[in-house]
Amino acid sequence: MDNSFRDIFDQYNWDETLSSILTKTQEDVLYALGKQKRDLEDFKALISPAAKPFLEQLAQMSRMLTKKRFGNTIQMYAPMYLSNECQNICTYCGFSFTNKIPRRTLTDAEILQEVSFLKEKGYDHILLVTGEANRTVGVDYIKNAVELIRSKFSNITIEVQPLDQEEYESLIESGLYAVLVYQETYHEQEYKKHHPKGKKSNFYYRLETPDRLGKAGIHKIGLGALFGLEDWRVDSFFTALHLKYLQKNYWKTKYSISFPRLRPHSGGLEPKVEMKDKDLVQLICAFRLLDEDLELSMSTRESEIFRNNIVNLGATSISAESKTNPGGYSVAPQSLEQFEISDERSTEEIVSMLKQQGLEVVWKDWEHFK
Numbered sequence: 001m002d003n004s005f006r007d008i009f010d011q012y013n014w015d016e017t018l019s020s021i022l023t024k025t026q027e028d029v030l031y032a033l034g035k036q037k038r039d040l041e042d043f044k045a046l047i048s049p050a051a052k053p054f055l056e057q058l059a060q061m062s063r064m065l066t067k068k069r070f071g072n073t074i075q076m077y078a079p080m081y082l083s084n085e086c087q088n089i090c091t092y093c094g095f096s097f098t099n100k101i102p103r104r105t106l107t108d109a110e111i112l113q114e115v116s117f118l119k120e121k122g123y124d125h126i127l128l129v130t131g132e133a134n135r136t137v138g139v140d141y142i143k144n145a146v147e148l149i150r151s152k153f154s155n156i157t158i159e160v161q162p163l164d165q166e167e168y169e170s171l172i173e174s175g176l177y178a179v180l181v182y183q184e185t186y187h188e189q190e191y192k193k194h195h196p197k198g199k200k201s202n203f204y205y206r207l208e209t210p211d212r213l214g215k216a217g218i219h220k221i222g223l224g225a226l227f228g229l230e231d232w233r234v235d236s237f238f239t240a241l242h243l244k245y246l247q248k249n250y251w252k253t254k255y256s257i258s259f260p261r262l263r264p265h266s267g268g269l270e271p272k273v274e275m276k277d278k279d280l281v282q283l284i285c286a287f288r289l290l291d292e293d294l295e296l297s298m299s300t301r302e303s304e305i306f307r308n309n310i311v312n313l314g315a316t317s318i319s320a321e322s323k324t325n326p327g328g329y330s331v332a333p334q335s336l337e338q339f340e341i342s343d344e345r346s347t348e349e350i351v352s353m354l355k356q357q358g359l360e361v362v363w364k365d366w367e368h369f370k
């Protein structure tokens with residue numbers, strides 16, 4: 001391998017990157033739209049303000065490329081929160097260490113109860129989520145959870161604290177398929193402001209997590225930034241840069257991108273930089289035009305109307321009826337959520353909406369052969 005991502009990332013300057021995006025012209029956008037294979041300079045043009053008048057064209061191209069590669073399908077998944085214990089302070093999260101909330105970590109029996117609820121609904125792809133509390137929900141707890149449910153789901157993904165390479169190898173051995181690890185923001189100083197305490201305050205340990213995952217041989221890595229903390233265009237450019245680096249170095253691994261925008265929670269942080277619905281559509285389409293094979297995921301953070309539209313413009317997987325509190329489906333429905341979801345429709349309602357739009361709902365697309 002030539003360089004680590006950190007070596008590449010450190011060559012960039014935030015303000016210069018912003019300026020290089022803001023100064024893209026309509027000619028740059030037309031040039032990018034006309035190409036078969038687009039690079040990161042084209043991506044900058046497609047997310048720039050100059051591309052706004054071309055949104056309809058972007059959306060049509062994104063829709064066409066998504067149908068060409070994925071057909072008329074959409075993948076369903078469900079998040080399952082296992083614990084809200086956390087030793088980090090994150091300014092935007094309801095589970096932050098200093099928030100005085102009742103803490104809960106699911107037992108084996110409670111995990112299985114939640115699993116029964118989700119299996120009943122038809123889910124076969126599951127996303128396990130925990131806070132970062134090493135003593136209670138460290139790698140042993142996660143490993144136990146994966147092993148406990150591996151026979152019930154064909155695809156297990158985690159969104160937990162960043163781990164070391166050997167720990168990922170051990171979890172893959174237990175049946176882990178994918179890991180989501182969002183950088184939150186690639187702006188190092190802003191990152192430090194939003195993560196003042198705990199292991200997560202180490203910007204570079206988080207930045208290098210996808211490298212450790214690639215080395216561990218994970219099947220899929222999910223990237224993203226939390227929009228609202230900093231300029232969404234620059235954070236998206238660095239996400240794309242990260243993606244391209246990883247694809248080059250860990251080419252056997254698949255990749256997905258998520259697009260979380262700040263949602264209300266008990267800490268009440270307001271977005272510093274607003275990202276409008278149209279901006280998010282532009283971004284999703286730009287990622288599709290950058291990479292036809294990329295999985296693009298849409299959570300229940302977004303509104304009904306937004307999700308109804310985006311499923312036909314580029315998104316390839318979607319969650320429904322999500323609970324963002326441990327035990328939220330069946331064990332402790334009233335406990336505090338990590339953030340408020342926006343689309344509260346049931347799984348059945350989402351499936352019906354997707355079918356009405358002519359989409360085939362996919363519950364399972366992977367089998368873990370041992």
Ligand code: SF4
Pocket residue numbers: 086087088089090093094095096097130131132200
């Ligand atoms: S975002 Fe994650 S690490 Fe930060 S406080 Fe919330 S659960 Fe903990």
